[in-house]
Amino acid sequence: MTYHIDQNGFYGEFGGAFVPEVLHACTEQLQQAYASILESQEFQHEYRSLLRNYVGRPSALYEAKKLSAKYGARIFLKREDLNHTGAHKINNALGQVLLAKRMGKTRIIAETGAGQHGVATATACALLDMPCVVYMGKTDIGRQMPNVERMKMLGAEVRPVTCGNMTLKDAVNDAIRDWCCHPQDTFYVIGSAVGPHPYPDIVARLQSVISEEIKWQLQEQTGRDYPDYLMACVGGGSNAIGTFYHYLDDQRTHLVLAEAGGLGSDTEQTAATIHSGSVGILHGSRIMVLQDADGQIQEAYSISAGLDYPGIGPVHCNLAKQHRAEVLSINDDEALNAAFELTRMEGIIPALESAHILAALPKMHFKPSDIVVLTVSGRGDKDMATYLKH
Numbered sequence: 584m585t586y587h588i589d590q591n592g593f594y595g596e597f598g599g600a601f602v603p604e605v606l607h608a609c610t611e612q613l614q615q616a617y618a619s620i621l622e623s624q625e626f627q628h629e630y631r632s633l634l635r636n637y638v639g640r641p642s643a644l645y646e647a648k649k650l651s652a653k654y655g656a657r658i659f660l661k662r663e664d665l666n667h668t669g670a671h672k673i674n675n676a677l678g679q680v681l682l683a684k685r686m687g688k689t690r691i692i693a694e695t696g697a698g699q700h701g702v703a704t705a706t707a708c709a710l711l712d713m714p715c716v717v718y719m720g721k722t723d724i725g726r727q728m729p730n731v732e733r734m735k736m737l738g739a740e741v742r743p744v745t746c747g748n749m750t751l752k753d754a755v756n757d758a759i760r761d762w763c764c765h766p767q768d769t770f771y772v773i774g775s776a777v778g779p780h781p782y783p784d785i786v787a788r789l790q791s792v793i794s795e796e797i798k799w800q801l802q803e804q805t806g807r808d809y810p811d812y813l814m815a816c817v818g819g820g821s822n823a824i825g826t827f828y829h830y831l832d833d834q835r836t837h838l839v840l841a842e843a844g845g846l847g848s849d850t851e852q853t854a855a856t857i858h859s860g861s862v863g864i865l866h867g868s869r870i871m872v873l874q875d876a877d878g879q880i881q882e883a884y885s886i887s888a889g890l891d892y893p894g895i896g897p898v899h900c901n902l903a904k905q906h907r908a909e910v911l912s913i914n915d916d917e918a919l920n921a922a923f924e925l926t927r928m929e930g931i932i933p934a935l936e937s938a939h940i941l942a943a944l945p946k947m948h949f950k951p952s953d954i955v956v957l958t959v960s961g962r963g964d965k966d967m968a969t970y971l972k973h
């Protein structure tokens with residue numbers, strides 16, 4: 584029994600590659616190519632040296648003493664907020680652009696909601712000399728101007744998307760349409776552990792550097808290489824699967840996810856896909872989706888722009904379904920309070936996304952001897968306006 588991907592690109596009943604006919608060849612080519620490239624010595628050498636010297640890895644594993652005292656366990660923070668560009672997303676963007684180059688692709692496209700994945704991809708493309716087009720909903724462009732400006736300064740073209748609600752899922756649709764039109768030369772860099780097989784596995788492997796580091800850092804600091812609890816927030820699921828990867832099949836470690844409840848998982852203003860969604864197909868994958876009775880995708884809502892995706896990665900759907908992971912729904916106000924608590928207690932301003940998993944701490948039942956690792960997926964600079972309003 585494993586929680587990793589199976590030979591057909593599924594995690595239990597979730598995952599797969601449900602793509603239109605024109606994209607079959609593209610996904611198939613990627614399925615054939617990705618594993619041997621990612622495992623090759625040349626790729627690993629270049630990727631690892633960029634992670635070390637450009638991103639600034641390993642990211643710190645910090646024992647938060649005051650947080651530990653308050654919640655009654657040894658709590659360690661995995662500091663992805665310290666990475667170049669301020670979050671874990673750069674681990675994935677760099678890896679996918681390197682993969683694209685090795686597949687002979689000459690043009691990069693990406694989608695972005697809040698703009699964080701767009702900035703990470705534009706950064707990787709500037710560094711690695713690739714032309715970059717980022718699809719972004721017009722609504723999101725209006726509310727995420729600083730990231731739009733960053734992408735432009737980095738040399739990317741930001742294409743406004745004007746269909747639907749003009750947010751993330753519409754941007755994904757336009758990116759997929761672009762990919763359909765340019766299957767030969769274009770690589771689509773997906774920003775989370777979602778999309779058709781093999782994307783969830785590509786993203787999981789690239790982000791797995793997080794749990795790989797946790798293993799030796801815990802060994803160094805506590806004398807054993809596994810925690811009792813691993814905790815991460817989940818939008819599409821990339822920082823979470825990166826945090827869990829090397830522990831997925833190790834039952835000694837409890838896995839805890841926080842999804843964005845918005846105004847409450849029992850309201851329509853929510854992004855709590857596991858709590859409020861049902862099985863459907865979105866963006867090429869069978870996953871849990873927020874949808875109405877007719878199967879129309881519902882707009883997700885969260886105060887945190889990085890968590891308001893109406894789906895969630897197939898690996899996480901399976902972890903929830905098999906009760907391997909516990910999934911908590913955290914509301915806007917709980918996340919805001921948790922962000923202020925971490926800031927005042929430890930001097931770390933977390934991203935609003937990361938604040939959702941911090942808000943799960945008071946809901947846990949730890950023993951004093953428990954070792955807990957919680958991933959702070961990003962830093963809060965981008966959320967200052969929201970924090971100040973609060």
Ligand SMILES: *Cc1c(COP(=O)(O)O)cnc(C)c1O
Pocket residue numbers: 670671672699700774775776816817818819820821822823889890934936937960961962
């Ligand atoms: C994008 C983002 C997330 C959510 O994405 P995942 O793929 O679920 O990790 C979480 N935290 C931060 C800081 C982000 O930028």
